[in-house]
Amino acid sequence: MQLYEKLFYEALKIRLLEEKIIEVYPEDKVESPVHLSIGQEHHIVSIMEPLTNKDIVFTTYRSHAVYLAKGGDLKLMLAELYGKQSGISKGKSGSMHLCSPEHGMMGSSAIVGAIYSHSIGMAYAQKIDTSTNNITLCITGEGATEEGVFCETLNFASLKQLPIIYIIENNGLAINIPIEVRQSYTIEKLAKAYNIEYHSYEDSFDMLTINNKFSKLVTDMKKSPRPIIIEIHTYRYLEHVGISMDYDKGYRTLNEYEAWYKRDPLVLNETLIKRYKNKIIKDIDDAINFAENSPSSFKDELLTDVY
Numbered sequence: 001m002q003l004y005e006k007l008f009y010e011a012l013k014i015r016l017l018e019e020k021i022i023e024v025y026p027e028d029k030v031e032s033p034v035h036l037s038i039g040q041e042h043h044i045v046s047i048m049e050p051l052t053n054k055d056i057v058f059t060t061y062r063s064h065a066v067y068l069a070k071g072g073d074l075k076l077m078l079a080e081l082y083g084k085q086s087g088i089s090k091g092k093s094g095s096m097h098l099c100s101p102e103h104g105m106m107g108s109s110a111i112v113g114a115i116y117s118h119s120i121g122m123a124y125a126q127k128i129d130t131s132t133n134n135i136t137l138c139i140t141g142e143g144a145t146e147e148g149v150f151c152e153t154l155n156f157a158s159l160k161q162l163p164i165i166y167i168i169e170n171n172g173l174a175i176n177i178p179i180e181v182r183q184s185y186t187i188e189k190l191a192k193a194y195n196i197e198y199h200s201y202e203d204s205f206d207m208l209t210i211n212n213k214f215s216k217l218v219t220d221m222k223k224s225p226r227p228i229i230i231e232i233h234t235y236r237y238l239e240h241v242g243i244s245m246d247y248d249k250g251y252r253t254l255n256e257y258e259a260w261y262k263r264d265p266l267v268l269n270e271t272l273i274k275r276y277k278n279k280i281i282k283d284i285d286d287a288i289n290f291a292e293n294s295p296s297s298f299k300d301e302l303l304t305d306v307y
């Protein structure tokens with residue numbers, strides 16, 4: 001499969017999976033809130049592609065796309081969302097805390113900013129272990145950068161020249177508050193203040209360009225470990241949490257959405273959609289069946305595996 005087709009396939013899988021979640025959500029079988037990535041899938045597959053299973057990724061509650069793009073399993077994921085014993089964490093963690101350590105997807109957290117400290121610890125460990133050149137990726141929204149821990153960890157990353165890439169998904173909103181009334185800084189200037197290399201990827205839909213630039217950066221960084229910040233300009237189609245559109249709520253317009261949607265490769269590329277859609281839908285339906293037919297989590301296991 002050509003590189004573009006491979007990236008497209010992975011992004012389409014995330015899109016179709018989340019569309020299926022929208023379809024089944026009203027049945028109340030999904031046991032947790034869902035923060036969907038629809039509109040934001042493209043860049044995620046592009047940046048996961050050059051990473052190995054030993055490169056470690058942390059992300060937020062909006063974790064479906066990262067989990068799948070890093071190699072996660074559809075069946076385990078859906079069983080987790082359905083609160084079943086066969087889920088990744090025996091149905092105890094739900095949509096917001098997906099992980100797959102064997103693929104280097106170490107964890108996701110619902111606490112905004114929490115993963116800045118988790119990932120800096122991982123990057124520090126990688127720096128100390130000179131036998132490898134693995135790297136850490138820390139993926140958050142732009143809103144999370146307003147937490148104090150972001151600045152604290154940037155300072156440490158820069159001081160110690162840790163092998164960490166911060167991916168900042170700038171979708172312009174934190175829940176329903178636009179960036180203009182929240183931030184007095186730009187990520188670029190903040191990076192400069194901490195003497196950290198900064199890159200901006202202006203169009204999250206441009207999968208090949210992002211993959212190309214990012215792959216080169218990863219190769220270079222593995223030779224010359226250092227912290228890097230990449231800001232990706234992207235757009236969330238649905239409400240912050242849940243399965244609906246929110247354009248009637250008065251904080252963003254349908255025009256904004258339409259401008260992105262009209263350019264969306266996952267809508268426009270009918271040839272590739274036709275080529276792969278049926279196969280992916282079948283895999284998703286199999287995973288839904290697996291989740292539905294798995295036993296529920298045991299109440300008496302509620303406190304096991306908890307620290």
Ligand SMILES: Cc1ncc(C[n+]2csc(CCOP(=O)(O)OP(=O)(O)O)c2C)c(N)n1
Pocket residue numbers: 062110111112113140141142143144145169171173174175240
């Ligand atoms: C410490 C903490 N404060 C507040 C919240 C509530 N909260 C959840 S998501 C969110 C906005 C985050 O926005 P952003 O980082 O831009 O990510 P996005 O949801 O756009 O992907 C907030 C304030 C939280 N979960 N944790």
